[in-house]
Structure formats: C-alpha cells, structure tokens
Amino acid sequence: MRLSERSGTIEQSHIRSMTRACNALGGINMAQGVCDLDVPREVIEGAYAAMNEGINIYTPTEGLPRLRNAISMKMKRFYDVEIVPEQVLVSDGATGAFYTACMALLNPGDEVILFEPYYGYHRSTLTSLGAIPTYVRLEAPEWKLDMGALEAVISSKTSAMVICNPANPSGKVYTREELEMIGAFAEKHDLIVFADEMYEHFLYGDAVHITALDIPSLKDRCVVLSGFSKVFSITGWRLGYAIAPVSVIEAMAQLNDLIYVCAPAPLQIGATVGLEELGDSYYSELARIHEHKRDLFCGALHDAGLIPSIPGGAYYVMTDVSTVAGSDDFAKAMEILERTGVASVPGRAFYHDDAGKNMVRFCYSKPLDVLEEAAERIRKLR
Known part of the structure; x- marks a missing residue:
C-alpha cells in the first residue's frame, strides 16, 4: 500500500x-524521560476507588467536571491565577492536548517559532500537520533569550510560537521579564503562544515558575499545556490538559472527541484526588x-x-x-x-x-x- x-x-x-x-x-x-518514583498512594487509591464505583465509561470529551474544577483551583492555589473550569480540556497526555490545540489553531503553511534546543514532539506535531517550524537558538550554558534573533525569524506567515517552561531538554526556567518580552513580541505580531509547562513543579535554587497565564499580554493569546505524567510519576496513564480561552477549548473539544473520545475515566479521578489531597x-x-x-x-x-x-x-x-x-x-x-x-x-x-x-x-x-x-x-x- x-x-x-x-x-x-x-x-x-x-x-x-x-x-x-x-x-x-x-x-x-x-x-x-520516565519518572521512576513511586506513584502517590492517594492517586492510586483514587483511581482504584473510581473503578470500584463504576466510573469506567465515557466521560465528557473535555474531561470530568471534578477534574476540570480541580485544575482551575490548582492554578489559583499555586499561581493566584483565576480561570474557570470551562477553560480546561483534559486529553490523552499533554502531547494529545498540544495536538488538538495545533489542529484547532493552525493551518498548513503557518510558521511556528521553536526555541532550540526544542522538545522533539513539538516539532514532529507541527510538521505532521503541515505547519513550518522556524528556529531561534538559545546558547548553552545559560540559554538566554535573544530578542534580536526572535525578531529576525518573523515573517508574514508566522502565526505562533512554542515555549517550554521549564524547558525540556535544557532545564531553562523563563523569568518574568523574559515572559513579558515574549508577550510583547506576541502582541506586536499577533501570535498564538503554546506554553508547555509540564515541569512546573521541578524547580531548583531560586528558580520560580511563572505561568504564561500570569502575563497580561499572554493571557488571552496563550494555550497552557501541562499534565500529571511527571508530577505524579504516571507517564503511562496519559493524562494531560490544556488551558485556553473558552472559544478555543470548544474548538479543541470537537477534535479531541474525534481523535481520543476522552481520557481514561477512573484515571482522571486518581489525578483529581492527587490535586485535592496532596499538600504543598x-x-x-x-x-x-x-x-x-x-x-x-x-x-x-x-x-x-x-x-x-x-x-x-x-x-x-x-x-x-x-x-x-x-x-x-x-x-x-x-x-x-x-x-x-x-x-x-x-x-x-x-x-x-x-x-x-x-x-x-x-x-x-x-x-x-x-x-x-x-x-x-x-x-x-x-
């Protein structure tokens, strides 16, 4: 064939x-990148209890309301960012959330800026959909943001950019100042920003995670991606999510339904219990x-x-x-x-x-x- x-x-x-x-x-x-630590008992027992309670059938494609609410509460708890549950889509991993977001927001031929070194799945997702990655190099060992290099790659076809914060593979953590510069750049050129924040809780020394949703110029033009694979050591559960404006989530949900139908029902409850019960x-x-x-x-x-x-x-x-x-x-x-x-x-x-x-x-x-x-x-x- x-x-x-x-x-x-x-x-x-x-x-x-x-x-x-x-x-x-x-x-x-x-x-x-397999996190080999033990899964928190709260997460395991939450999923097991859900199975025993019969939570084993299709869920809404956007995710169980309890989990969507827990994610919105998480954003308030850790970052003092207010979102509503309708801004959340639960998908089959953050990769699934990114894929549906790209399908909803990009067209073939759109150029999308990636910072190098990049996460390979970001590039592969873009190219599989006919988008065209362009590249801005961050140099080791400090991986400083170069706004001049960013301006140099912009074209009439540029429609989006991807940031990974904290970054896989470099471990770079973007400062508020850098995110504000990215926000101003995105606003100037009317760009969408995909912000992969999967490693938000893995921070060292004085590093602080600033979510893109806390940057005023990014709040209404970003899709934040995260999930539970790393923080709860459940990479095989395939549970991730996106946070975006409600209109974007509605478009993503149609595609999520077509591709994945929904994320695994009892596992969603396990992650919910983790968010609700695990302390700081x-x-x-x-x-x-x-x-x-x-x-x-x-x-x-x-x-x-x-x-x-x-x-x-x-x-x-x-x-x-x-x-x-x-x-x-x-x-x-x-x-x-x-x-x-x-x-x-x-x-x-x-x-x-x-x-x-x-x-x-x-x-x-x-x-x-x-x-x-x-x-x-x-x-x-x-």
Whole structure:
C-alpha cells in the first residue's frame, strides 16, 4: 500500500532508538524521560476507588467536571491565577492536548517559532500537520533569550510560537521579564503562544515558575499545556490538559472527541484526588529530591571531564561531550553507552541542524540507587 505524505514527516525518536540500544546491553536508561518514583498512594487509591464505583465509561470529551474544577483551583492555589473550569480540556497526555490545540489553531503553511534546543514532539506535531517550524537558538550554558534573533525569524506567515517552561531538554526556567518580552513580541505580531509547562513543579535554587497565564499580554493569546505524567510519576496513564480561552477549548473539544473520545475515566479521578489531597510539602519535596539528583549527577559529569549546562528546572541535563571519542553526537552517545552502560540522547535530536553534534541529554529522574550507580559508571569516562 502507498503511504501518505504525512507519514514521511515523522522522524524516528532518537529517545526510543537509544532506549532499544540500552535495553540490548542491559544498561541504565537515562535517555527516556520516565519518572521512576513511586506513584502517590492517594492517586492510586483514587483511581482504584473510581473503578470500584463504576466510573469506567465515557466521560465528557473535555474531561470530568471534578477534574476540570480541580485544575482551575490548582492554578489559583499555586499561581493566584483565576480561570474557570470551562477553560480546561483534559486529553490523552499533554502531547494529545498540544495536538488538538495545533489542529484547532493552525493551518498548513503557518510558521511556528521553536526555541532550540526544542522538545522533539513539538516539532514532529507541527510538521505532521503541515505547519513550518522556524528556529531561534538559545546558547548553552545559560540559554538566554535573544530578542534580536526572535525578531529576525518573523515573517508574514508566522502565526505562533512554542515555549517550554521549564524547558525540556535544557532545564531553562523563563523569568518574568523574559515572559513579558515574549508577550510583547506576541502582541506586536499577533501570535498564538503554546506554553508547555509540564515541569512546573521541578524547580531548583531560586528558580520560580511563572505561568504564561500570569502575563497580561499572554493571557488571552496563550494555550497552557501541562499534565500529571511527571508530577505524579504516571507517564503511562496519559493524562494531560490544556488551558485556553473558552472559544478555543470548544474548538479543541470537537477534535479531541474525534481523535481520543476522552481520557481514561477512573484515571482522571486518581489525578483529581492527587490535586485535592496532596499538600504543598509533596511538591516541595519533589523539587528537593530532584535538586539533589541533579547535583549528584552533574557532579559525576564534571568528574568525567564533561561539561553539563546546569538546569534550573525539569530533570534533564544537556552536556557537552566534545572530549568523548566519536565523529558526531550519535557516535559519542553510543561510545558512552558501550563504555559505561548509561544511555543518553544524541544532541541533534533537539536541533534542526548540526548544532548538537557535540552534545547529549541525560534524564536524571531515577531511583537514587540507580542514579548513584549511573554516576559511578559515568566517572569511568575520565
């Protein structure tokens, strides 16, 4: 059978290919962003109780009202941002929410700005829908926003931009000043802003998460994306959501119904219970644990003679591996895997050109004993 043109737009995930190579060697997989921590009992028991209570059938495509309300209350609780439940759409992961948002708001040929290093699924989603990514480079190790570079890529076809905050893969946390500059830029050029805030609770040191909804110039032109995969360690549950103006949510809901019908009913209740019952200490401890893991693993990278760009958030570290043998990033990632048994992602997975050819990304959200073993193995590169 002849494949569609669309099927040729999606590149094989470098993360999945390195995962397979790691599994073949029985190594430690620090390529894939799987949070291996225990799922909170409140979340598990909430989902189990929902199953026993018969909450096992279709839900409204926008999500269960109780969960939509809990998300709106969460925004008030953490950010003092007022939204109504009608501004929330629950979907099959934040990737599902992003896909339906792009379908609702973009047309083929629209240009969309991505900041490099970018999250690969953002690019793949755009290209699969016929949108055209354009790129603004943020340079390691500080990943500072360059407004001049942003202005340089604007064209009459530019309709949107994507920010990931905290960023996968760089760990950049955008300041309020940077978000205000992005808001002014978006307002000036009448752009939509997709704000992926999946790692909002993974913050280190003095970093503070500012949601795009708290920036006046962005409030009515942004789609905020987040979810429960990382914060509750339930990546396989596929629960994410979007927050946007009601008219956008209504358009997204029609597409969400067509593609996914609804998110899993009892799992929505599990996430709801997590939002309702877990106190502030849960989130602060989550950040503290991951800050310790960041410092442990980045210290090992330094000991190995590598140069990590210390992340301010999320749980990934982009690392300069120029000193590792190999002609490019893939060869260097394989060299690291074969010598240490630790898998990473080749840097060019996050760039549209060769800018990442001397970089790899590690995910350090691992059980502490596994991470300590990975750190000892990495030190052998010295």
